[in-house]
Amino acid sequence: MYAFLIPLLKIVVVxxxxxxxxxxxxxxxxxxxAFIQDRLGPNRVGPMGLFQPLADAIKMIFKEDIVPDHxxxxxYVLAPVLAFVPPALAFAVIPFGHPIRLLGDRxxxxxxxxxxxxxxxxxxxxxxxxxxxxxxxxxxxxFSLLGGLRSSAxxxxxxxxxxxxxxxxxxxxxxxxxxRIVAQQAEFHLGILPAWNLFHQxxxxxxxxxxxxxxxxxxxxxxxxxxxELIGGYHTEYSSMKFAMFMMGEYVAxxxxxxxxxxxxxxxxxxxxxxxxxxxxxxxxxxxxxxxxKVAAVLFVFMWVRWTLPRFRYDQLMNLGWKVLIPLALLNIxxxxxxxxx
Amino acid sequence: MVPSFWPxxxxxxxxxxxxxxxxxxxxxxxPRRHQRAKHDTYECGVAPVGTARERFPVRxxxxxxxxxxxxxxxVFLVPWAVTYRRLGVPGLIxxxxxIAVLGIGLYYVWxxxxxEWD
Numbered sequence: 001m002y003a004f005l006i007p008l009l010k011i012v013v014v015x016x017x018x019x020x021x022x023x024x025x026x027x028x029x030x031x032x033x034a035f036i037q038d039r040l041g042p043n044r045v046g047p048m049g050l051f052q053p054l055a056d057a058i059k060m061i062f063k064e065d066i067v068p069d070h071x072x073x074x075x076y077v078l079a080p081v082l083a084f085v086p087p088a089l090a091f092a093v094i095p096f097g098h099p100i101r102l103l104g105d106r107x108x109x110x111x112x113x114x115x116x117x118x119x120x121x122x123x124x125x126x127x128x129x130x131x132x133x134x135x136x137x138x139x140x141x142x143f144s145l146l147g148g149l150r151s152s153a154x155x156x157x158x159x160x161x162x163x164x165x166x167x168x169x170x171x172x173x174x175x176x177x178x179x180r181i182v183a184q185q186a187e188f189h190l191g192i193l194p195a196w197n198l199f200h201q202x203x204x205x206x207x208x209x210x211x212x213x214x215x216x217x218x219x220x221x222x223x224x225x226x227x228x229e230l231i232g233g234y235h236t237e238y239s240s241m242k243f244a245m246f247m248m249g250e251y252v253a254x255x256x257x258x259x260x261x262x263x264x265x266x267x268x269x270x271x272x273x274x275x276x277x278x279x280x281x282x283x284x285x286x287x288x289x290x291x292x293x294k295v296a297a298v299l300f301v302f303m304w305v306r307w308t309l310p311r312f313r314y315d316q317l318m319n320l321g322w323k324v325l326i327p328l329a330l331l332n333i334x335x336x337x338x339x340x341x342x
Numbered sequence: 343m344v345p346s347f348w349p350x351x352x353x354x355x356x357x358x359x360x361x362x363x364x365x366x367x368x369x370x371x372x373p374r375r376h377q378r379a380k381h382d383t384y385e386c387g388v389a390p391v392g393t394a395r396e397r398f399p400v401r402x403x404x405x406x407x408x409x410x411x412x413x414x415x416x417v418f419l420v421p422w423a424v425t426y427r428r429l430g431v432p433g434l435i436x437x438x439x440x441i442a443v444l445g446i447g448l449y450y451v452w453x454x455x456x457x458e459w460d
Contacts, residue, residue: 007349065372069381081361156409163416170423241368315459
């Protein structure tokens with residue numbers, strides 16, 4: 001009974017954190033956009049517009065759920081669900097705090113302490129393209145189809161440099177266990193510099209960072225939903241909560257990507273002052289807070305970039321992925337290999 | 343000890359359940375008024391021309407094929423990446439020849455113009 005309760009509790013905590021963060025992110029995205037563009041942003045609903053996401057959600061739920069006559073009904077309904085399940089599923093293996101000891105049991109702060117965590121991530125990450133591809137195809141709309149195709153091509157193209165960048169990190173870490181990858185980064189060089197993979201693998205970090213934007217369809221790579229060209233893209237024919245679920249998927253993907261970036265490069269839950277070998281509850285909570293703060297900082301960079309840079313052209317996007325990032329990632333792996341063996 | 347994977351399955355089940363619940367709630371709460379024009383394909387307000395089930399540029403297909411090739415080869419790199427320190431120089435030489443073949447493949451695709459978009 002007890003063995004069942006703990007994982008279920010962890011699942012509830014992760015889901016609450018993940019889906020609770022989405023409206024908060026939407027709010028901050030709009031406020032930050034307004035700040036960068038020198039305007040006010042939402043400030044009418046509740047104090048400082050804090051209830052705006054709630055109002056949006058209520059409005060979305062009560063909108064008519066239109067299913068156009070010409071769509072492929074099964075895939076049309078399936079696509080919005082597929083848009084947010086894979087990115088949320090990636091969170092299953094991410095350690096969001098160091099192990100704690102509660103009532104005599106050691107508890108890993110991750111839904112599944114999978115020793116093959118990275119392989120699971122790669123497998124799940126590849127499936128996130130289905131939601132968008134199905135949405136674009138099932139809509140039976142030329143704009144949606146083009147948006148879905150563009151997006152699929154973009155996501156699979158940037159998946160390769162993303163994985164190649166991770167291979168370089170795995171070479172440094174020598175393990176597929178995410179818990180151990182984080183624990184390694186909790187150490188210090190010369191007593192002050194944290195042993196983050198960011199410092200061991202700066203090129204891999206850069207590649208992963210760029211590819212993360214493309215994988216989550218965020219500006220400057222948001223071509224699938226390029227409004228002026230494609231009238232929305234893959235979700236043109238979607239309305240009501242189905243549309244909202246695509247948006248949710250985008251934000252969940254952003255959170256997952258940021259969490260991965262933090263886990264692989266920025267030391268995960270580790271923070272100066274938090275003892276990684278401790279199993280005390282208080283220290284565990286501090287590590288969760290450190291992890292959340294790092295993820296929030298990366299998310300802020302996502303938004304900052306979105307409202308600062310213009311959109312790439314599609315040929316520039318594909319050139320960057322195939323002709324720059326992939327050769328660079330391969331060279332990085334070779335360089336890491338030479339340095340590591342020598 | 344074999345790690346138990348059922349929490350991942352349970353988590354996936356919860357996620358799909360959440361998706362289904364959201365769909366169901368919005369389906370029940372929203373109004374439904376059928377109008378022919380509203381349920382037509384959206385094409386900037388004019389009557390839709392033809393269908394979307396048409397031929398699309400073959401380049402997307404090419405990219406998909408290239409992805410499958412390169413993605414499988416990157417997965418081959420993973421086991422080597424974890425153990426390369428133990429494999430030492432022989433492993434390094436073998437993997438370098440593998441990456442070289444990969445690089446030549448990329449160069450070939452590049453020269454044949456499969457990566458050009460216009």
